[in-house]
Amino acid sequence: MALGPRLDLRQSQSLVMTPQLQQAIKLLALSNLELETYIAEEIEKNPLLETGDLTVEEKSNEGGESDTDTLPEPGSQGSDEILSSGPAASESALDMAGDADQFSNNSLSESDGVLDSALDGGLSLNGGLSGSSSSGAIGGEAPDFDNMLAAETTLAEYLMEQAGAILSGSDLFIARHLIDQIDECGYLQADLLEFANRLGVQLDDVQRILNQVQTFDPVGVGARDLAECLALQAQEADRYDPAMAQLIDNLDLLAKGALPQLKRICGVDDEDLMDMIAEIRAYDPKPGCKIGGGDVQVVVPDIFVAERSGKWVVEINSATLPKVLVNRTYLAELKDGAQDKASKEWLNDCLADASWLVKALDQRQRTIIKVATEIVKQQESFFHDGVAHLRPLTLKNVADKIEMHESTVSRVTSNKYLSCSRGTFELKYFFTSGIQSSTGGEAASAEAVKSHIKSLIDNEDPKKILSDDKLVTLLRGRGFDIARRTVAKYREALGLGSSVQRRRQKALAGKAA
Structure with a gap:
């Protein structure tokens, strides 16, 4: 074949993700609080964005001519549909902007049937979107999560206050x-030796100051292990006699429930040993947790679910979402000057x-809302009757029902929490594997089986501890076909410990009582 330059025409297709589509996909995975931070950053970059309610002037102009009528109207496709439509659809559906106010003021009750298919089976939606003026909580005001956190003195600050009151110079x-x-x-x-070498001080001085720190409040702070922590608390309570010292030095035997061996080591009878064990149980193994501990990370729900008139109502927590608007007054001023x-x-x-x-x-x-509504529909028995009635559910089950891609459902359920009368749960909690029914009926979720296992163990007779084999038999009697290793x-x-561990723990608890 001769070598030489030539021109060829080739036609190919590829999926191109525009920056707008990448942004839409990113927004799906963010929680409400993360979204609030993201919006704040966008407002800093874009002078036309603002948060808050419409002004009277803007409301009066809503029905008038749009400032963006030179741009095409936005379509109704979501990111999932756009992804499946190819590059041409992506460009046409996403590279556009419309009347921003029409999106910021919509609520689901005013929408044109976009989610009607998700309402089958007695479910209804009554959730405000990003422009909703409601507080976000169903049937009342949303909880004030900001007031749940208070600045606390940390453990280090608390100890330094005590050190500064009695120490100075090199000791401080x-x-x-x-x-x-x-x-x-x-x-x-x-x-301590490495510490002394690093500071360039004597080991004796470090040990002396440590002994001083170990007298600080809370009692037991500064200990190097659990035994020393308990010993410090026993000394403070004036209970650190030779028998107590032997007991604290042999905590491994106490954990195993080797009471006869402990009696010989400590040189006490049954009654004294039980008193000493009860004393140790009253001590705090983590004394530092009483002070500070840093900011408490409060889980803020993204979705509220409540039963109203026999129907489940699903609503977005709009209290954590700022209302995003296009500042048309400022836009007009900039247009005049451009x-x-x-x-x-x-x-x-x-x-x-x-x-x-x-948009x-x-x-x-x-x-x-669409994904959460389908989850509530699939797990309705959980909301009515509890975790024992949680059904097996996969991302694909939900994706098929709402006609979305499985990856979209995965993004929606990441880092988002649902609040209902039974508590606050991560959306991922409702997706569990299934355990086959021993009667040939519907499979049960793994969480439901765990609930039954915990119930059986909590109610077991201390004199007849249930082995794993016995648990298998009892669970099969309840309709769960499950292996012993599972x-x-x-x-x-x-x-929960093994049957041997639980037998020792309950025997020890019975004697201490």
Whole structure:
């Protein structure tokens, strides 16, 4: 074949994700609080974006001519549908901006049937979107989560206050560095010799200051292990006699329930041993947790679910979502001042970005409501009767029902929480694997089986501890076809010990009582 230059024509197709589509996909995975931060960043970058209610002037102009009528009207496709439509549909459906106010003021009750198919089976929606003026809680005001957090003195600050009151100079210098090595539970996480060498001080001085720190409140702080922590508390209670010292030095035997061996080591009778064990149980193994501990991370629900007139109502928590608007007054002022081509192009870009963000937020709310509604529909027995009635559910089940892609459902359910009368749950909680029924009926979820295992163990007779094999038999009697190794795995996941461990614990608890 001859070598030489030539021209060829080739036709191919590829999926191109525009920046707007990438933004829409990113918004789906964000929780309400993360979305609030994202919106704040966008408002800083775009002068046409603002949060708050419409002004009287803007409301009066709502029915008038749109400032964006040179741009195409936004379509009704969501990010999932756009992804499946190919690059041409992506460009046409996403690279647009419309009347931003029409999206920020919609509520689901005013929508044109977009989610009607999700309401089958007695479910209804009554949730405001990003422009809703409601508080976001169903049947009342949303909880004030901001007031749930209060600035607290940390453990390190609390200890430094005590150190500053009685120490000074080099002693205070050593104490400050020792306190920096104490974790949030109150334990010293440092080797004293290495610590002394690093500071260039004598080991005796470090030990002396540590002894001083160990007298600080809370009692037991500065200990290097559990035994020392309990010993410090026993000394403070004037209960650290030789027998108590032997008991604390042999905590491993106490954990195993080796009471006869402990009696010989401590040289006490049954009654004294039980008194000593009861004393140790009254001590705090993590004294540092009493003070500070840092900010409490409060889980803020993204969705509220409540039963109203026999129907389940699903609503977005709009209390954590700022209302995003396009500032049309400022837009008009900038239009009047934009004379050169570059200024007009910049202004059009800002308007397109702002309008797109408002539309994307609206679509995000609709998608979340649609997914949450289907989850509530699938798990209705859980909301009525509890975790024992949780059904097996997969992302694909929900995706098929609402005609979306499985990846979209996965993004929607990530980092989002649902609040109902039974508590607050992550949306992922409702997706569980199934356990086959021993009677050939409907499979049960893994969480439901765990609930039954915990119930059986909580109600077992201390004199007849249930083995894993016995649990298998009892569960099969309740309709669960489950293997012994699966019972052991679920039991360990619940933090419940083996039958031998539970027998020792309950025997020890019975004697102490």
